[in-house]
Amino acid sequence: xxxxxxxxxxxxxxxxxxxxxxxxxxxxxxxxxxxxxxxxxxxxxxxxxxxxxxxxxxxxxxxxxxxxxxxxxxxxxxxxxxxxxxxxxxxxxxxxxxxxxxxxxxxxxxxxxxxxxxxxxxxxxxxxxxxxxxxxxxxxxxxxxxxxxxxxxxxxxxxxxxxxxxxxxxxxxxxxxxxxxxxxxxxxxxxxxxxxxxxxxxxxxxxxxxxxxxxxxxxxxxxxxxxxxxxxxxxxxxxxxxxxxxxxxxxxxxxxxxxxxxxxxxxxxxxxxxxxxxxxxxxxxxxxxxxxxxxxxxxxxxxxxxxxxxxxxxxxxxxxxxxxxxxxxxxxxxxxxxxxxxxxxxxxxxxx
Amino acid sequence: xxxxxxxxxxxxxxxxxxxxxxxxxxxxxxxxxxxxxxxxxxxxxxxxxxxxxxxxxxxxxxxxxxxxxxxxxxxxxxxxxxxxxxxxxxxxxxxxxxxxxxxxxxxxxxxxxxxxxxxxxxxxxxxxxxxxxxxxxxxxxxxxxxxxxxxxxxxxxxxxxxxxxxxxxxxxxxxxxxxxxxxxxxxxxxxxxxxxxxxxxxxxxxxxxxxxxxxxxxxxxxxxxxxxxxxxxxxxxxxxxxxxxxxxxxxxxxxxxxxxxxxxxxx
Ligand SMILES: Nc1ncnc2c1ncn2[C@@H]1O[C@H](COP(=O)(O)OP(=O)(O)OP(=O)(O)O)[C@@H](O)[C@H]1O
Ligand SMILES: [Mg+2]
Numbered sequence: 001x002x003x004x005x006x007x008x009x010x011x012x013x014x015x016x017x018x019x020x021x022x023x024x025x026x027x028x029x030x031x032x033x034x035x036x037x038x039x040x041x042x043x044x045x046x047x048x049x050x051x052x053x054x055x056x057x058x059x060x061x062x063x064x065x066x067x068x069x070x071x072x073x074x075x076x077x078x079x080x081x082x083x084x085x086x087x088x089x090x091x092x093x094x095x096x097x098x099x100x101x102x103x104x105x106x107x108x109x110x111x112x113x114x115x116x117x118x119x120x121x122x123x124x125x126x127x128x129x130x131x132x133x134x135x136x137x138x139x140x141x142x143x144x145x146x147x148x149x150x151x152x153x154x155x156x157x158x159x160x161x162x163x164x165x166x167x168x169x170x171x172x173x174x175x176x177x178x179x180x181x182x183x184x185x186x187x188x189x190x191x192x193x194x195x196x197x198x199x200x201x202x203x204x205x206x207x208x209x210x211x212x213x214x215x216x217x218x219x220x221x222x223x224x225x226x227x228x229x230x231x232x233x234x235x236x237x238x239x240x241x242x243x244x245x246x247x248x249x250x251x252x253x254x255x256x257x258x259x260x261x262x263x264x265x266x267x268x269x270x271x272x273x274x275x276x277x278x279x280x281x282x283x284x285x286x287x288x289x290x291x292x293x294x295x296x297x298x299x300x301x302x303x304x305x306x307x308x309x310x311x312x313x314x315x316x317x318x319x320x321x322x323x324x325x326x327x328x329x330x331x332x333x334x335x336x337x338x339x340x341x342x343x344x345x346x347x348x349x350x351x352x
Numbered sequence: 353x354x355x356x357x358x359x360x361x362x363x364x365x366x367x368x369x370x371x372x373x374x375x376x377x378x379x380x381x382x383x384x385x386x387x388x389x390x391x392x393x394x395x396x397x398x399x400x401x402x403x404x405x406x407x408x409x410x411x412x413x414x415x416x417x418x419x420x421x422x423x424x425x426x427x428x429x430x431x432x433x434x435x436x437x438x439x440x441x442x443x444x445x446x447x448x449x450x451x452x453x454x455x456x457x458x459x460x461x462x463x464x465x466x467x468x469x470x471x472x473x474x475x476x477x478x479x480x481x482x483x484x485x486x487x488x489x490x491x492x493x494x495x496x497x498x499x500x501x502x503x504x505x506x507x508x509x510x511x512x513x514x515x516x517x518x519x520x521x522x523x524x525x526x527x528x529x530x531x532x533x534x535x536x537x538x539x540x541x542x543x544x545x546x547x548x549x550x551x552x553x554x555x556x557x558x559x560x561x562x563x564x565x566x567x568x569x570x571x572x573x574x575x576x577x578x579x580x581x582x583x584x585x586x587x588x589x590x591x592x593x594x595x596x597x598x599x600x601x602x603x604x605x606x607x608x609x610x611x612x613x614x615x616x617x618x619x
Contacts, residue, residue: 057523077526090524094542103538104528155529 002069004159004191005031005054010063012049023049025215026063031159031193032207036185038194040202041212042238047195050212051161054193056080067158078107083152085162089144091136097123097147098132104155122154125184142173153184159191166201178205199239203227211235227278233350236276243282243318247275249349257314260292262342268349281346282320284308284338291339294318296332308332310340381601388591388598395589406599409592414580419596422560422577425491429498430506430555436499437506437551438544445514446522461508463501471501472568479569489571497569498559505558506551509615513547546614553607560600 012024024046031037039047052058053065056077064073072080083104091100098119105115123129126146136144145165152160162181166174182205185192196202202209203223210220211234219231230236233244247254252266254275264275287293297309297317301324308320320340322330332338360366388406392399409415440460444453463471479493521543525535563578570579577600581593 055527057526077523078529078531082527084524084527086520086524088518088520090518090520092521092524092539103525103530107525107529107531107534107538151528 001032003030003066004033004035004068005029005193006064006066006069007050007053008064008066010050010053010060010065012046012053012058013061022215024053024060027212027215027217028063029210029217029220031191033191034189036182036192036194036205036207038196038202038206038209039212040196040199040209040238042197044214045212046215047197047212048163051084051163051193051195054159055082055084055161081155081157082159082161083155083157085148085152085160085165087163087165087167089136089148091144091147091151093136096133096135097128097139100136100147101150101154103151108155118154122150125153126150126180142169142177145169145177149181149184153188153190157190159193162192162194164195164197166196167198174201181205203239211238213238229348230276231351233274233276236348236350241279241319243277243279244274244350245277245312245316245318246272246314247349248272249275254347254349256292257312257316258293260290262347263344264347264349269351274350276348276350277318277342277346279307279319279321281343282310282318283341283343284310284320284322284332285341287337287339289339291341294338294340296334296336296338298334299331306331310338312340384594385598385601388594390591393591395591395594405591405595409595412592415592415596418575418577418580421491421574425494425498425576426556426559428495429502429559430552432495432499433502433555433559434506434510434548434552437503437510437555438548440503440507441511441514442540445511461504464504468501468564472565475500475565476568491574493569493571494566494574494576497565498562501562501565502555502558506555509550509554509611510544510547513544513550513615517543550611550614553611557604557607560603 007027007029009026009028010024011022011026014021014023027046027050029050039050041047049058053060053073056072056075056079060073064071066072067080067082092103095103101122102115102119105118110118119132120129123132126149128143128146128150131139131143131147136147139147145168148165165181166177169177178201181192181194194202194205203226206223208220208222209226211218211226213234219226219235221229226235227239230239230242236242236244245256247256247262249255249264249268249270249272251270252264252268254262254264254268254273256262256275262275284294284296285291293313294310297311299309300307303324305324306322308322310318310320312318318340387395387398389401389403390398391402391404437460440456444456444460458465475493475497479497482493483489517540521539522535525539526532530538561578562576563582566576566579567582570576575583577596581596584590584593
């Protein structure tokens with residue numbers, strides 16, 4: 001299969017000698033055509049660096065970048081059919097919205113009539129026809145964001161790179177733009193590589209997510225897989241909230257402190273490991289009957305649900321998420337003793 | 353803010369000092385302009401209002417001659433200096449940092465740091481050698497000298513503008529299929545233009561105003577406006593020189609106002 005974008009053992013080291021920073025360490029990734037792919041990771045993990053190498057602003061220290069199976073590692077950015085939506089938008093302040101959007105086509109030497117037609121079409125795609133003659137400074141943040149998007153889409157790139165394009169927007173606008181971006185991507189069928197450090201954004205928008213940390217790619221998969229089957233503690237912790245409980249695994253059974261036995265995947269590694277359970281999979285019931293004994297701590301009310309803090313027999317603190325009821329009758333008294341169990345198939349064994 | 357920060361305006365005597373300094377700076381200029389409208393020919397006794405010195409100055413063929421020469425030199429020198437300064441500014445801000453950069457920076461700004469008289473003597477010796485070798489006596493020497501010492505005046509505002517420019521814009525241009533030249537032509541240059549015009553005007557005014565280097569470099573009969581005026585006031589200040597000064601002042605004020613408007617941060 002030919003991938004839209006591939007990175008093969010790509011390394012990037014900034015600086016040299018004692019100032020060397022390894023921003024990206026042997027990252028291999030394959031992104032499919034027409035896919036909405038998200039790079040997710042904490043600040044400084046190398047997301048922008050990877051994007052810049054795909055765009056051509058940076059050359060890999062070693063390894064390759066491939067576009068449609070062709071090595072483009074050393075091709076300058078103006079020869080790559082890849083466009084970027086910059087985090088700061090980087091709109092040309094001396095050009096109107098129309099000229100900004102038409103810039104790529106003009107540089108490609110397209111005739112004026114064709115440019116005008118495409119610009120009109122793309123502007124209507126992002127609902128900015130009315131603003132065509134304004135300068136970028138005369139637009140709101142959300143409108144500038146859409147101009148940046150239109151400018152990157154107008155030359156009809158094969159791959160669109162988006163570096164945290166929504167991070168400067170307020171929550172409401174952000175949600176709107178998430179829907180808008182997803183709609184555009186489906187409509188145009190262009191490969192999107194989207195960078196964010198917002199896990200919720202990644203989960204709602206992506207076909208697949210690549211989770212990065214400290215220059216490494218830890219896990220690649222669809223949102224459900226990343227959320228439900230994190231490969232290690234970092235991924236489990238970074239995506240959503242997770243309870244970590246030490247356990248001894250043998251033959252598909254995890255034994256936790258206090259002697260309670262939990263079913264896990266039969267192919268799970270044996271020995272002393274950590275198991276992970278999402279708060280929404282924690283059930284609180286009566287003591288006994290194979291449940292883990294626990295003491296109820298503080299409950300924090302969040303509207304649709306509450307977080308109940310619990311302490312297990314060995315002192316491990318966990319959190320359960322409970323649906324709120326209308327009367328508040330179900331609120332557990334602090335200090336009461338309960339039994340905790342986990343939903344079927346919700347217990348994950350982490351290797352590290 | 354809870355804590356009072358340091359403010360010079362609270363130093364005792366600040367206002368008085370400020371007023372005195374402004375008087376020292378601007379009273380002579382006010383006098384100059386005022387006496388260019390004096391109907392008598394003294395620069396000390398006011399004899400009534402008159403505009404006669406302006407046409408009188410212009411009817412003097414020598415005045416016209418030196419004015420034209422000054423403007424020619426200033427125009428050519430400022431264009432040359434600005435072109436060189438623009439390239440130098442691009443070279444010092446748009447390339448990877450290298451070890452020699454500070455040295456280059458110092459070399460570009462040399463005319464600001466070396467006493468003008470030193471540059472003047474050096475140029476005199478240098479050009480004398482060329483004159484002997486080639487026999488050329490023309491205006492070229494003055495133009496070359498002015499171009500050289502005007503470079504830093506053009507360089508500084510251009511460099512400031514380049515450094516204030518968001519480099520992501522040039523990256524974005526490259527991302528949108530612009531070649532190096534296109535990125536410069538359609539993004540860098542238009543955004544740099546106010547800096548270039550400002551630099552050119554500063555260079556123009558600097559050239560127009562120069563006395564020391566011009567005195568050393570000029571051949572016989574190559575007086576510029578400042579050196580001509582200097583020669584005229586050896587004995588007394590003729591009122592027509594006063595009038596010319598007032599006009600020069602007007603030109604400078606216009607240029608500096610434009611300079612201010614162009615370099616002022618927009619938005
Ligand atoms: N030009 C550079 N020179 C030296 N180090 C750099 C350079 N650019 C990035 N780095 C370093 O490389 C690492 C990765 O940076 P990168 O910008 O790719 O992170 P990021 O994942 O995009 O982070 P953020 O979410 O904060 O944008 C960081 O440690 C950063 O300090
Ligand atoms: Mg980044």
